[in-house]
Amino acid sequence: MLAMQAIFPFSLLMLQPATSLKLNVTAISARAGSSTLECWQMDQPFNTSSQPGTAGTAQAPLGSVSSLAYSILPSNFDGGIHNAPQNQWVVFLAGLAYITLPDDNTTSAYVTGGQFGLIFVADTKKISKRGHRTQYPGHHRDRCLADSDVGRPSP
Ligand SMILES: *[C@@H]1O[C@H](CO)[C@@H](O)[C@H](O)[C@H]1NC(C)=O
Ligand SMILES: *[C@@H]1O[C@H](CO)[C@@H](O)[C@H](O)[C@H]1NC(C)=O
Ligand SMILES: *[C@@H]1O[C@H](CO)[C@@H](O)[C@H](O)[C@H]1NC(C)=O
Numbered sequence: 001m002l003a004m005q006a007i008f009p010f011s012l013l014m015l016q017p018a019t020s021l022k023l024n025v026t027a028i029s030a031r032a033g034s035s036t037l038e039c040w041q042m043d044q045p046f047n048t049s050s051q052p053g054t055a056g057t058a059q060a061p062l063g064s065v066s067s068l069a070y071s072i073l074p075s076n077f078d079g080g081i082h083n084a085p086q087n088q089w090v091v092f093l094a095g096l097a098y099i100t101l102p103d104d105n106t107t108s109a110y111v112t113g114g115q116f117g118l119i120f121v122a123d124t125k126k127i128s129k130r131g132h133r134t135q136y137p138g139h140h141r142d143r144c145l146a147d148s149d150v151g152r153p154s155p
Pocket of ligand 2: 044050061
């Protein structure tokens with residue numbers, strides 16, 4: 001009986017938000033040829049996984065991925081001003097990234113590696129003349145995963 005009581009409210013908690021909660025991500029996009037920092041909400045809400053191993057838990061679909069790379073960046077690395085090579089998810093696993101915009105000195109973002117380390121980068125050459133700058137001011141080496149050629153979530 002004790003175990004039943006523990007499990008029942010827990011599964012209610014898992015299933016309720018799964019019907020409507022939507023994932024928000026920091027996105028680097030562009031307007032009028034200049035890169036922007038925006039907060040985007042995914043079109044698809046979290047739904048309930050039916051995959052063995054995570055079945056019954058909340059899952060936000062992120063689309064298909066055609067390739068994936070694991071990068072190790074030295075401390076104080078400066079990625080310079082650059083465009084996204086294509087629409088891509090970047091997941092910072094550790095460390096700290098500092099994103100600035102060459103055409104807008106009023107906006108910047110710190111992204112901490114870990115739980116909140118997911119961003120979407122979409123300021124390709126097609127839509128942004130100069131792109132954005134990413135610096136890594138942390139004392140530790142940064143690690144990130146970047147994929148390429150994914151679909152684009154909606155702003
Ligand atoms: C995303 O943002 C909306 C609006 O601020 C908020 O209601 C919602 O809970 C957020 N989603 C998550 C997963 O935190
Ligand atoms: C969850 O979303 C994905 C992607 O949209 C979809 O393929 C899958 O069928 C959905 N699962 C449920 C249980 O709705
Ligand atoms: C930010 O940009 C504006 C317009 O280009 C400029 O006037 C201002 O001095 C800049 N501020 C800083 C702190 O660089």
